[in-house]
Amino acid sequence: MKKPLFILLASLILTPLLSGCPTTPTQSDTGLTGEELDAMGGGYDSATTAGVDAYSRSPLEDPSSPLYQRVIYFGYDTSAIDPKYANLLRAHADYLARTADASVVLEGHTDERGTREYNLALGDRRADAVRQFLVTEGVPAQKIRTLSYGEERPAEVGHSERAYSLSRRVELVY
Amino acid sequence: MMRLLSLVLLLFATSGIAQARLTIEITGGVEGAQPIAVVPFGRLDGAQPGADLASIIAADLARTGRFKPMPPRDMLMTPHRAEEIDFREWELLATNNLVIGEIRPAASGGYRIDYSLFDVFGGKQLLSSSLQSNEQSLRLSAHRMADAIYEKLTGDPGVFSTRIAYVTSVGRGTPNERVTLRVADADGFNPQTIVDSPDPIMSPAWSPDGRKLAYVSFEHRQSAIYIQELATGRRTKIASYPGINGSPAFSPDGARLAMTLSKDGNAEIYVMDLGSRQLTRLTDHYAIDTEPAWSPDGGTLYFTSDRGGHPQIYRIPANGGAAERVSFEGDYNAAAEVAPNSRALVLVTRTAGRFHIALDQLGSTTRRLLSPGPLDESPSFAPNGSMVIYASQNNGRGVLAVTPIAGGSGQRLTQDVGEVREPAWSPFLR
Known part of the structure; x- marks a missing residue:
């Protein structure tokens, strides 16, 4: 899972040097084409010498990047994706489609209400809804794996509405 | 009246691991419980058994709520053989039934146990039997005697010598969570760890011979179904x-x-x-289809589906065919299990936002709620069909509860640390 980060870092650092175009670190990865990213693969070794500062510029680690947010939440007993997450998921789709070695596990979760195996299926359905969104947005299906935990891994333990709404989620795990 | 009797029990894991301890309390009233006296067994020829057989039998019978064993200190006499019994004494103590017995070293090693059950007011012997035992199986022998006594007095086979599988979680919601699948005797003793993991374990299911468990594990961030032999620990990955x-x-x-x-x-x-x-696919629908449960004759599978918009129970021939809806009351019915006599389903139902265990008579619309909620789930029948064990919450903590189908007092099983959930009652173990 580390390799795509390094490639991306390599891209961010090396692109201006190699192509001479005015890419700055503040630009998102959408400033790079998939071909450019692929071409940067050769810069992998030199990227490792770029050090910790460069590492922190991964959009996955950058709090100002939409990719920093990797959890979306759901309503009770539904797997419908709230439209407010569309842009967030498009940013992830874009990153996955353009980053050669990037892949993601979509972990589906539910709150504790209802039976455990039904919730396992509900978490699966949520993860699958996100998978379908990403595929529609151009992510190759083989880059995505889904895994439902049902209610077994609550984001917050407890019987409150707050715990429930935090637990009904899909996590994008790179 | 709902009096909480903190009757009975004790019990420490043989391993001495603190978190492996289960405690059983009797919940609810015990009015109408039959008085019975289980006299401490006689020890012959220097026998020094490491377990008190009579107290184990008495505790088994008390836990059902149908019997009220006499404390040994109230017994005026302690006969061990039929000819030593003075029935008038026991009539005065108003006890309906009397159990006596003896244990002695067996010629072949181990012990020989003889025991008898009497009807005090009729003055007659109802049961007399003997069994071989050894130091390690004394508790099991006591449970088998309690099974036979219970069956003679109620007409139903006893389930004291059965076991219960369950999942425990310590440190839930923390990075250090440990999830453990265990099997313990029906009275909570002898907990045995089947598998222990930092990742979730779900849905234990007994093989009909009681020698294996199937379960779902999430080791290495993959879900998989395993079948594991209890005696050897050997396990096979069945589906991943x-x-x-x-x-x-x-x-x-x-x-x-x-x-x-x-x-x-x-x-x-x-x-x-x-x-x-070889896999055969039984359902084909864009809705969720899950929680299959076999009918006792193996001909039908009951399952949960939300194809009608909400989770309901359906059934389908086990060899394939059309699905037929069987639950109609309420908008959330799930996790059905068929009664051993095939006449009823036990399931999880939601009523006014609370999840209860319910008993639905098959072929009629009769439903009875068996549990108070609000977060009850995972019902499992005792193999004699007389009780249901399920997962519940007590003071915000996961516990197990046992309720008799016929009503009356129940049991609550708690672990001293962490949560207990997903009970599965074993079949009869011969």
Whole structure:
């Protein structure tokens, strides 16, 4: 899972040097084409010498990047994706489609209400809804794996509405 | 009246691991419980058994709520043989039934136990038997005697010598969570760890011979169904397809395993022939289909589906065919299990936002709520059909509860640390 980060870092650092175009670190990865990213693969070794500062510029680690947010939440007993997450998921789709070695596990979760195996299926359905969104947005299906935990891994333990709404989620795990 | 009797029990894991301790309390009133006296057994020829057989039998009978054993200190006499009994004494103590017995070293090693059950007011012997035992199986021997006594007095086979599988969690919601699948005697003693993991374990299911458990594990961030032999610990990965690998359920003949897989798009019911490992898909619907449960004759699978918009119980022929809806009351019915006599389903139902265990008579619209809620789930029948064990919450903590189908007092099983959930009652163990 580390390799795509390094490639991306390599891209961010090396692109201006190699192509001479005015890419700055503040630009998102959408400033790079998939071909450019692929071409940067050769810069992998030199990227490792770029050090910790460069590492922190991964959009996955950058709090100002939409990719920093990797959890979306759901309503009770539904797997419908709230439209407010569309842009967030498009940013992830874009990153996955353009980053050669990037892949993601979509972990589906539910709150504790209802039976455990039904919730396992509900978490699966949520993860699958996100998978379908990403595929529609151009992510190759083989880059995505889904895994439902049902209610077994609550984001917050407890019987409150707050715990429930935090637990009904899909996590994008790179 | 709902009096909480903190009767009975004790009990420490043989391993001495603190978190392995289960405690059983009797909940609810015991009015109408039959008085019975289980006299401390005689010890002959220097026998020094490490367990008090009479107290184990008495505790078994008391836990059902149908019997009220006399404390040994109230007994005026302690006969060990039929000819020593003075029935008038026991009549004065108003006890209906009397159990006596003796234990002695057996010529072949171990012990020989003789015991008898009497009707005090009729002055007659109802049962007399003997069994071989040894130091390690004394508790099991006591449970088997309690089974026979219970059956003689109630007409139903006892389930004291059965076991219960359950999942425990310590440190839930923390990075250090440990999830453990255990099996313990029906009275909570002798907890045995089957598998221990930092990742979730779900849905334990007994093989019909009581020698294996199927379960779902999430080791290495993959869900998979395993079958594990209890005696050897040897386990086999049965299913690890992309998506869900869940809801394992052995067919009554043990030859097939029903399960839920989503490898073909969404949650569907499959049956695997365990000999050939060949899968047969039973359902084909864009809705969720899960939680398969076999009818005792193996001909039908009951399952949960939200194809009608909400989770309801359906059934389908085990060899394939059309699904038929069987639950109609309420908008959330799930996790059905068929009664051993095939006449009823126990399931989880939601009423006014609370999840209860309910008993639905098949072929009628009669429903009875068996549990108070609000977060009750995972019901499992005792193999004699007289009780249901299920997961519940007590003071915000996961506990197990046992309720008799006929009503009356129940039991609560708690672990001193962490949570207990997903109970599965074993079949009869011979």
